Amino acid sequence: QQQVKQSPQSLIVQKGGISIINCAYENTAFDYFPWYQQFPGKGPALLIAIRPDVSEKKEGRFTISFNKSAKQFSLHIMDSQPGDSATYFCAPNTGTASKLTFGTGTRLQVTL
């Protein structure tokens, strides 16, 4: 059973544009909704995360939008830069052991 579906698989955006990546989940017990950023040859790193008691969280150029009823959350990257080129994973989770269930990833390429 696939609990987390991420889309699109890949995305090409021009510098200065908006990148949008979506994540749909099935487990209604999830209570923490992070996005991880992974550069080639590196491990994933926590980028931004949201709790279900708010619908949006913004940190600099990065925004998470959360729709609890639709069981979806998305990552918006404003004014996308070539340095944002990476693979992005959503990883909703729950519980103190916090075993992350990762999406399959979105490879973002920001062109000049």
Next chain:
Amino acid sequence: NAGVTQTPKFRILKIGQSMTLQCTQDMNHNYMYWYRQDPGMGLKLIYYSVGAGITDKGEVPNGYNVSRSTTEDFPLRLELAAPSQTSVYFCASSYLEGGNYGYTFGSGTRLTVV
């Protein structure tokens, strides 16, 4: 702070050989994890630990073993390596602070089984 350190960074194994992937963290995190990442895929949980002396299976534990004798170290053992274990392995640790579950990942071990 070093964070999460994994060794080796690269390794080539022959079918049937065994090896141990090392992982150590210096953040005093109780929770530690091993994931594998296949090309173009997300990360799948192999084993995890909620503290020294306590381990449990994740999604894909077959062919692997772990131990957690100290808070800092969480080695992953591959017995009788198979080509299907060719992957990039990531160790991670986490804390629970104010309801936020922050994971810190190591830089990975790229393993090829031939």
